[in-house]
Amino acid sequence: MAAATDVSRTPAAPAPAPPPAAARPRRWSWARVRRAGLPYLLLLPAVCFELLVHVVPMLVGIWISFKQLTEFFIRNWGAAPSAGLDNYRFALNIDNAVGSALLQSFWTTLSFTLLVVALSWFIGTGAALLLQDPCRGRGLLRTYFLVPYALPAYTAAITWEFMFQRDNGLVNQVLVHELHLTSVAPFWLIGNNSFVALVVTAVWRTWPFAFLVVTAGLQNIPGELYEAAAIDGAGMWQRIRRITMPSLRPVNQVLLLVLFLWNFNDFNTPYVLFGNVAPPQANLLSLQIYDTSFENWNFGSGSAMSVLLLLFLLLVTAVYLLLTNRGRNADA
Numbered sequence: 001m002a003a004a005t006d007v008s009r010t011p012a013a014p015a016p017a018p019p020p021a022a023a024r025p026r027r028w029s030w031a032r033v034r035r036a037g038l039p040y041l042l043l044l045p046a047v048c049f050e051l052l053v054h055v056v057p058m059l060v061g062i063w064i065s066f067k068q069l070t071e072f073f074i075r076n077w078g079a080a081p082s083a084g085l086d087n088y089r090f091a092l093n094i095d096n097a098v099g100s101a102l103l104q105s106f107w108t109t110l111s112f113t114l115l116v117v118a119l120s121w122f123i124g125t126g127a128a129l130l131l132q133d134p135c136r137g138r139g140l141l142r143t144y145f146l147v148p149y150a151l152p153a154y155t156a157a158i159t160w161e162f163m164f165q166r167d168n169g170l171v172n173q174v175l176v177h178e179l180h181l182t183s184v185a186p187f188w189l190i191g192n193n194s195f196v197a198l199v200v201t202a203v204w205r206t207w208p209f210a211f212l213v214v215t216a217g218l219q220n221i222p223g224e225l226y227e228a229a230a231i232d233g234a235g236m237w238q239r240i241r242r243i244t245m246p247s248l249r250p251v252n253q254v255l256l257l258v259l260f261l262w263n264f265n266d267f268n269t270p271y272v273l274f275g276n277v278a279p280p281q282a283n284l285l286s287l288q289i290y291d292t293s294f295e296n297w298n299f300g301s302g303s304a305m306s307v308l309l310l311l312f313l314l315l316v317t318a319v320y321l322l323l324t325n326r327g328r329n330a331d332a
Helices: 002-008 030-064 086-092 097-130 138-145 153-163 170-178 193-218 223-231 236-247 249-264 268-274 285-295 299-331
Strands: none
Touching: 030 299, 086 097, 086 299, 097 193, 097 249, 097 285, 138 193, 153 170, 153 193, 153 268, 193 249, 193 268, 223 236, 236 249, 249 299, 268 285, 285 299
16 A cells, blocks of 8 residues: 555656747748738838839939930930930039039038028027926917928018018018118128028028927926936036936937938028029029029939939938947947
């Protein structure tokens, strides 16, 4: 009996462990295939639309930049002779009129972009900081500040074009008749003042976007940081310098890049203000490319200028991201 009892108490052998998931044969069912392919199916219309609107025209423009496509071949693009790199050499040759005008447009566009980005960021950040704390009418002021950004670009530019008219424009009415800052009404859409008018119009349209982005970034800063700084005796400027601006660094890095790309490519504002031919002081690259392509009917040279502009913006973006990522890794 004792032997029988000992045998009955012997533990049973453990059950074999199931094979690992990687070793199991994977059974593909129609439901699993449909579930795995659903995200790609939902993305397919957006991808096709992106190819149709951006990628295909970009590839066609690159192809045209290697052709001598003028008004003589506008009906049959394929018959245009090959130009090789002649269009690029022609655009980059500062000894001829086209290359010299392109170089001047480049420096004008760069100056315009840097001014608009700096002023838009400064005004937008200042307005966002002023409306950071709850106050009466804050929601109304935020909505009012976003009106220039909500207006269509052409509407905003046309409005400023009327305001900059010399005889009956609102700007000269205020400067001459209300504030008496000058006795002679200046011209704003020609000469050196055209650059000022262009910058003012672009800043008025752009700073609400900076205000919106910075306002969103301020919402992610914990209020406990400001409370602790206030207890330690930090003033308003110290809190902005030590807490607000470092916390907004990732937001500002993206914001400044987007503002630079938008304004460097801006075509609507100068075209509406000045028409087909802008004053040399406000002749941006976008207008120079338009004039070469659609006024002089030299689509090959215009496409080459567009490709050069694309390469420059890609280079600026790559260098900017490299520097900002290096600075972020150094801070980490």
